Amino acid sequence: MNEWKGRPLGTRTVSYDETRPILYALAVGAHATDLDLVFEERLRVLPTFALTLAQWAPDALGSAGAFDVRTAVHGTQRLRVLRDLPRSGAVEMSAHVSDVWDKGRAAVFDVTVTSDYFEATWSLFAPGGGGFGGDRGPSARPRPSTAPDISLPVRTNPDQAALYRLLGDRHHMHIDPSAAEAAGMPRPFMHGLCTLAAVILPLAAEVGAHPADLKDLEARFASPVFPGDELAVEGWKTDDATTFEASVNGKPVLTAAQARFT
Structure with missing residues (x-):
């Protein structure tokens, strides 16, 4: 599995007009009254819309044969926003396998996509791929011990x-x-x-x-x-x-x- 670490997954440019971020906002729960999310004249693009633009990258790793796409699951998602996404335009992205972790019975592949607007990492949990002697990776953030705010x-x-x-x-x-x-x-x-x-x-x-x-x-x-x-x-x-x-x-x-x- 270590041979996958650092593997480039290619580049892609995705173009869109205002319709797509508006559809995205409605799909994740925005309402017609949220004019700055659903009306092109006032539109602010939700940062998580970037993850739909970059979905090709984890799919590309599965297609390359790193794991069984029928059993692998999306374990963790990270997103760091660098700049506001435009209302419409083209976003150039590149992707690579940033890490491969050994969880014993499974491997976890980190796929990182970078662009001028964001950096996003998918952690993909692949059953049956572990046991290759690699690092287990970082532990998950613990639940706070205090009452929620x-x-x-x-x-x-x-x-x-x-x-x-x-x-x-x-x-x-x-x-x-x-x-x-x-x-x-x-x-x-x-x-x-x-x-x-x-x-x-x-x-x-x-x-x-x-x-x-x-x-x-x-x-x-x-x-x-x-x-x-x-x-x-x-x-x-x-x-x-x-x-x-x-x-x-x-x-x-x-x-x-x-x-x-x-």
Whole structure:
């Protein structure tokens, strides 16, 4: 597995007009009244929209044969914002395998995408790929021991996964019941990145920030979320960031999460 570390995954330029970031905002929970997210005359592009532009990179690693795409799962996502994304235009990106970790029964591949606007890293958990004698990697951020400063419900939309997949991640398990069943799920489930972005909108409001002012984000995907689920979000404020977790009916779905806004 160590031979994959440092492997370049190529470059890509993705072009878009205002329609795509508006569709993205609606797909992750924005409303028609959020004019600076859904109206082209006032549009501010949500920073997490960048992750839809860069989705090609983790897919490219799977296509290269690093792991079994049928069993690998998205474990953790990180995003660092460098500049505001334009309302429309073209974003040039390059990608590489930044690390490979040995978790014993599995390998974790870190795929990093860089551009002038952001740096994003996908951690992909690949069962059966561990045991090669590599470093286990960093531990997840622990849950704070104090009572949360924030507690808020976030209701997902029953049609949310169907809408979000139009942004590029069209894996059948998010829309087709038979594909979801083949993946071991009772029904189609939410994209992890959609769930994460859906939490960021109300979390930003709760801490007095605009969601477009997100600068750093990290979260671990602990369990799937199904369209229509209500998430219970708990957060802990510090001077410069908010640590948070989300659960559904007491089961953690987002853990070791942190967001920083300007």
